[in-house]
Amino acid sequence: MVSEFHLQIPENSNDAGVRLDRYLSQELPDLSRSRIQQLIEEGNVQLNGKVCTSKKISVKVSDRITLEIPEAQPLELQAEDIPLDILYEDDQLIILNKPAGLVVHPAPGHPDGTLVNALLAHCPNLPGIGGIQRPGIVHRLDKDTTGAIAIAKTELAHHHLQAQLKAKTARREYLGVVYGAPKTENGTIDLPIGRHPQDRKKMAIIPVEQGGRLAVTHWRILERLGNYTLIHFQLETGRTHQIRVHSAKIGHPIVGDPIYGSGRSVGVNLPGQALHAWRLKLQHPISGEMIEVTATPPSQFTKLLDILKKRSDRPNSFTN
Structure with a gap:
C-alpha cells in the first residue's frame, strides 16, 4: 500500500529558500535524507501538482508538496541459468552482449528472469558488489535495447x-535506426532530461531549474536509407532513455x-526500439x-537494415 504525505509551506514559514530534500527531512524525521533523495529522484515527489526530481530546488511560501512512499517489495535474488553472450571476462569485470527483452536488474514487475539473476549463476561471488538488488551493475540498458x-x-x-x-572517460557508442533524414551529417544534442511531469514511466526534456539533468548526445550519419537513417550515437552522459528522448526531440525518433x-x-517484427x-x-x-569490445547487432536489427536498403536500392554495406 502506497503511503502519502501532503505538506504546504505556510506564509509565515522560515523555510522559504530551503532545499526540497532538506525541508522534507525536517518535516518527516522518520525518513533519512538519503531515502528522501532517492524518492525524489525516482519521481515520487510532486511540487505544486507536478513531478519534481530535483533535490536541490528551493521551496517557496505556499508550495504544495506531495510525497509518495511505494510499498516495499523485498526482492530475493535467485541465481538462474540464463545463457549469456560474453564479450570479455576476467576476475575483475565481465562485458556482455545483452539481448532484447532482458531486464538488467530486478524491480517491481520484474522480480526474476533478469540479467542479474543470470549473472548470479555465472558469478557466485557477485552478491554485495555495488548493492543488494543490483550487484555489479555499473550502467544500464533499457529492456529492449x-x-x-x-x-x-x-x-x-x-x-x-x-x-x-562519471568522468566521461569510458566511451559508449550506439547504432540506431531513426525515422526521417536529418539535414546535416552530424551534430550534438545538448538538452537536459528529467522525469516526465505527468507520466512517471517516461522521461522528457526538462529545464535544469525544474529538475532536469544535463544530457549530451553526439551523433553522425552512417547511411541514409530513403526516409530512414542509420545513425552512430556517442553518449557523453548516461541519462535514462537519453538517446530515445533526444532523437524524438529533434524529430527523428528511433524506429520501433x-x-x-x-x-x-x-515491416519487421522488432522486439522494441532499433x-x-x-x-x-x-x-x-x-x-x-x-x-574495447564490439557487440554484434541482433538478427532483427540487421534484417531491418537489409529491408530498408532494398527499399532504397542500396546494397547492404554495414559491417560490425
Missing part, C-alpha cells in the same frame, strides 16, 4: 568503472520505440589497459 554492458565483479572494479562513467516513437510499422549498444571502451581497473 541490445548490446554491450559492463558488470563489475569486485568492489574495486565497481568504484573504478563508475568513476570512469513504443514510448517515444511514431508507432508506424516498418537501438544497439555497439561498442564499449573502458580502462581496466587493475592493469590500466584500455579494453
Whole structure:
C-alpha cells in the first residue's frame, strides 16, 4: 500500500529558500535524507501538482508538496541459468552482449528472469558488489535495447568503472535506426532530461531549474536509407532513455520505440526500439589497459537494415 504525505509551506514559514530534500527531512524525521533523495529522484515527489526530481530546488511560501512512499517489495535474488553472450571476462569485470527483452536488474514487475539473476549463476561471488538488488551493475540498458554492458565483479572494479562513467572517460557508442533524414551529417544534442511531469514511466526534456539533468548526445550519419537513417550515437552522459528522448526531440525518433516513437510499422517484427549498444571502451581497473569490445547487432536489427536498403536500392554495406 502506497503511503502519502501532503505538506504546504505556510506564509509565515522560515523555510522559504530551503532545499526540497532538506525541508522534507525536517518535516518527516522518520525518513533519512538519503531515502528522501532517492524518492525524489525516482519521481515520487510532486511540487505544486507536478513531478519534481530535483533535490536541490528551493521551496517557496505556499508550495504544495506531495510525497509518495511505494510499498516495499523485498526482492530475493535467485541465481538462474540464463545463457549469456560474453564479450570479455576476467576476475575483475565481465562485458556482455545483452539481448532484447532482458531486464538488467530486478524491480517491481520484474522480480526474476533478469540479467542479474543470470549473472548470479555465472558469478557466485557477485552478491554485495555495488548493492543488494543490483550487484555489479555499473550502467544500464533499457529492456529492449541490445548490446554491450559492463558488470563489475569486485568492489574495486565497481568504484573504478563508475568513476570512469562519471568522468566521461569510458566511451559508449550506439547504432540506431531513426525515422526521417536529418539535414546535416552530424551534430550534438545538448538538452537536459528529467522525469516526465505527468507520466512517471517516461522521461522528457526538462529545464535544469525544474529538475532536469544535463544530457549530451553526439551523433553522425552512417547511411541514409530513403526516409530512414542509420545513425552512430556517442553518449557523453548516461541519462535514462537519453538517446530515445533526444532523437524524438529533434524529430527523428528511433524506429520501433513504443514510448517515444511514431508507432508506424516498418515491416519487421522488432522486439522494441532499433537501438544497439555497439561498442564499449573502458580502462581496466587493475592493469590500466584500455579494453574495447564490439557487440554484434541482433538478427532483427540487421534484417531491418537489409529491408530498408532494398527499399532504397542500396546494397547492404554495414559491417560490425
